[in-house]
């Protein structure tokens with residue numbers, strides 16, 4: 616049975632893990648707290664960047680000899696393999712930790728097994744404390760390991776009547792500066808930001824992160840089947856962040872010389888590019904999390920493929936009465952087939968409301 620002290624320590628480990636968001640890909644975010652034998656915190660740490668020490672190593676270093684006989688709280692099962700750093704299971708055993716409590720089991724077959732190694736060495740091991748919170752914090756990495764494709768967070772900014780642009784195509788700005796600043800935080804957490812050719816044409820978006828201290832820039836991706844939307848001089852082609860233009864295998868993309876281009880198969884229904892192929896190509900490039908910034912047509916195609924893992928809607932207290940809806944055709948014709956979501960957060964941002972939700976049934980799309 617977990618005590619209140621166990622829960623407090625794990626909650627702190629979950630909060631520490633979140634500090635690594637945007638910096639650890641293709642690795643998970645992980646937090647660790649070490650209490651000594653009498654229950655005092657003697658070490659805390661998190662995985663700060665890919666290739667750097669794991670959370671356990673930071674926390675154990677801080678704890679030193681005080682870790683002996685103590686408890687380690689880790690948001691993810693300690694790894695059991697020697698990658699760029701040694702196995703954490705071994706580090707915990709060598710530090711004399713008596714008990715390990717972890718939130719979520721490691722689904723990566725190459726890294727799992729840490730719990731068994733710890734038990735074999737006589738360490739008491741417990742799994743599952745605050746698993747939901749830890750899982751939510753690591754959603755991108757867990758999705759990418761389980762499904763073999765990046766986690767997709769779809770973000771849109773709409774009026775209260777659900778429109779993302781006016782009838783004449785104008786869309787700047789529906790939401791407040793506070794909401795727009797929050798989108799930059801989402802971009803900073805993502806490995807890639809994706810838009811369709813319609814958005815590239817209408818808005819000439821920049822898609823880089825601005826105003827977030829120390830942020831890593833995501834890969835900017837435009838899904839431009841015919842290679843006609845991204846033209847020399849487009850804002851997305853500046854040097855603020857890397858850019859990839861996804862085009863059809865048979866598209867003439869000569870004018871994009873010097874720009875990152877990936878050629879992909881067309882969608883089976885002939886409307887644009889294959890979404891699974893796009894996600895596979897991004898995964899191959901190390902992308903574990905995608906922020907899909909629309910527009911509605913491309914978002915509909917992702918939803919139809921079961922490739923929306925999280926929705927972040929910014930709703931402004933504005934009415935338009937005409938103009939495109941946030942989500943285009945997602946292949947849903949009847950209410951029984953509606954994509955049902957569970958709301959995971961509601962927040963006020965300036966005058967706007969931010970609603971975060973996840974599909975009730977987890978996505979299943981796998982790499983092709």
Ligand SMILES: NC(=O)c1ccc[n+]([C@@H]2O[C@H](COP(=O)([O-])OP(=O)(O)OC[C@H]3O[C@@H](n4cnc5c(N)ncnc54)[C@H](OP(=O)(O)O)[C@@H]3O)[C@@H](O)[C@H]2O)c1
Nearest residue numbers: 771772779786811812813814840887888909910912913916
């Ligand atoms: N408020 C917001 O949050 C927000 C966000 C984004 C955009 N917008 C607004 O939305 C409008 C643009 O909407 P949109 O729906 O035309 O743009 P979009 O979704 O960005 O682009 C649609 C285009 O993407 C291409 N595409 C490539 N693969 C596809 C696939 N598998 N399925 C579907 N399409 C695919 C298609 O053109 P090709 O195949 O020819 O390339 C398609 O016409 C603009 O007014 C913009 O301001 C608003």
